[in-house]
Amino acid sequence: MVRVFNHWFSGRKAAFFIAEESALVLALLAGMSLGPVAHPLVTREHGLGAAFLRAAIAALAFAGALYFGDLYDLRSAARDRFDGRRLLRALGVAVVVLALAYLALPVVVPMGWIPRRSLVLAAAGGALAVIAVRAAMPAVVGAPTRVLVLGTGARARKLARDVETEADGLFEVVGFADSNGGSRSADPALPFAGAVDQLARRLRAEVVVVAVEDRRAGLPVDALLACRTHGVQVMSDVAFAEATLKRIPLDLLRPSALIFDEGFRAGPVRRAVKRAVDLGLAVGMLLAAGPVMLLTAAAVAAADGRPILYSQERTGGGGRPYRIWKFRTMRRDAEATGAVWATEADPRVLPVGRLLRRTRLDELPQLWNVLRGEMSFVGPRPERPVFLDELKRRWPLFTLRELVKPGLTGWAQLKYRYGSTMEEQARKLEYDLYYVKNTSLFLDLVCLFHTAKIVLTGRGAK
Structure with missing residues (x-):
């Protein structure tokens, strides 16, 4: 997860968006190049820059249609890979927007936008690019981040359920460990004994989330430090929930999480x-x-x-x-009997x-x-x-x-x-x-x- 201007984003989700937009621009350029790439005036005075500008604007039409179709929600996108109806609707909307833009923009921009015979080829190129990137989505997004939870109580279990159901399928809880060295994988048939750093290596965990019921009982500080020095990220349960769920769960929240953490900086x-x-x-x-x-x-x-x-x-x-x-x-007379919520x-x-x-x-x-x-x-x-x-x-x-x-x-x-x-x-x-x-x-x-x-x-x- 990466933080941009205080808002948490998934780096892999951003990479998927960038990959799709890059493929769109290239495909739109390729589609237009099969026809007359530009009006002679555009070619002579504006050259390749104008072609890239038109391709970028067309890419925004496709991106907007996909956004309004909820196809940048990775769970919806994954489901649609086996159905396709939502994607086809979004592509149809994008093509209609391109056609309307072709009719409207020349009124504002005398040099023209996309030449008439290139419009169909550009739209076809854009649609094929989207379909290709969506088909390769598992390779682009990658496997879910493997998460090991330090904690075996209700706090840890609820956090694991919330993350697996709300975090776009980007995280997988692979195990639970307690502070006393008793550890096991998420599969009850595969118990392990040992410190949390040992289990993290064995399960190839990329993140360790501290979700113990009572920190006053002590934490395995040496084992957590070993995780950090071996490249495993260590996060508190509140910070991890905030980054992945985009909310701060009340049942996890301790006053110290708000007192010592960054935030509340409305200057x-x-x-x-x-x-x-x-x-x-x-x-x-x-x-x-x-x-x-x-x-x-x-x-x-x-x-x-x-x-x-x-x-x-x-x-x-x-x-x-x-x-x-x-x-x-x-x-x-809606509240004749008193105030109630809708x-x-x-x-x-x-x-x-x-x-x-x-x-x-x-x-x-x-x-x-x-x-x-x-x-x-x-x-x-x-x-x-x-x-x-x-x-x-x-x-x-x-x-x-x-x-x-x-x-x-x-x-x-x-x-x-x-x-x-x-x-x-x-x-x-x-x-x-x-x-x-x-x-x-x-x-x-x-x-x-x-x-x-x-x-x-x-x-x-x-």
């Missing part, structure tokens, strides 16, 4: 830049979405009369209360409200909250005080969410479903802690890209 410069970005995006979106907001208001009024907007008290950055604004999507197929939601929630149009009035500085585009979901008090009593770390402003979108909203129970709220807190600890403009950009995909595909709405 004044970053806050000022983030505020400038929020203002620019909010003004631009309000101007662009003005007609849509008028139509949305008319649809709500026609469906259920007034009020058109829904206002509610929420808790913002620093624990300060503010009022959030949305287009109303529920009946006027659920799947909530009967209180109006028919037009379901459409607004699916397209996120109900969230547009919150741009006003962003302009006022009460919210940001990216941050934890703002909670109601009536729920937040109970959540803080159960999980005091909920207070850490108030270190940053709440957001229209956020890491927890993107990575986990809508929380309608206390337990689901606790899981979302794990993702919020990851965001607050690793907050950066780069992670905000990642969230905005994911949000665009979810809005365009209509996923995850309640």
Whole structure:
């Protein structure tokens, strides 16, 4: 795993993306070269650079189609290798985008983009490149990283299950060891006795994760140091979970993991830049979405009369209360019996409200909250005080969410479903802690890209 601007990435996943994009550019260039490579004006004045530019733009069309088809999720990509329908849909979308670009770009760029007879050859070359790289995906990505867990209790077992189910198949737990020298492989039929460094060598482990129940009982320091000096990475269970799961599990968390670890570095410069970005995006979106907001208001009024907007008290950055604004999507008497969380197929939601929630149009009035500085585009979901008090009593770390402003979108909203129970709220807190600890403009950009995909595909709405 590698850390880029405080956000954890899989190096092998990044290598797969780079390999595919490189193959795409080369294939697109090869496809175009079989026809008239460029308009004479392009060849004479721009040469090979223009050809590479066109190939790079075309590669982005393919990459975007694969991204929106969830084909950069390695588990989805692996399943699709035996089915192919998702990949074929993505390739079809990419070819359509290329065709539309061929029609539109010459209006903006007089020199032309891809010559007419080269378009089909370029699209065919790109599709073949994607299929070839996907077929060779196991060789490109490589075998899962072999992980040895120091710990044999519930803590170690749960971490192993979570990593094997949530980490894109990039990690394989090959054994468990205890602090007293009793060790065994993940296969119960293959027990081993000896120190953790001996088991690590025998099982060819690349990472040792310390997940003992009580560190005060002592750690095999000499054996762990031997692992480090022989090139085996040693990580704490919290750090390993953070890097692989992109969340900070509450059942693993110790206060020292947050006190001594890096993170929580939202300085004044970053806050000022983030505020400038929020203002620019909010003004631009309000101007662009003005007609849509008028139509949305008319649809709500026609469906259920007034009020058109829904206002509610929420808790913002620093624990300060503010009022959030949305287009109303529920009946006027939705909370006649008290405040409750929304659920799947909530009967209180109006028919037009379901459409607004699916397209996120109900969230547009919150741009006003962003302009006022009460919210940001990216941050934890703002909670109601009536729920937040109970959540803080159960999980005091909920207070850490108030270190940053709440957001229209956020890491927890993107990575986990809508929380309608206390337990689901606790899981979302794990993702919020990851965001607050690793907050950066780069992670905000990642969230905005994911949000665009979810809005365009209509996923995850309640």
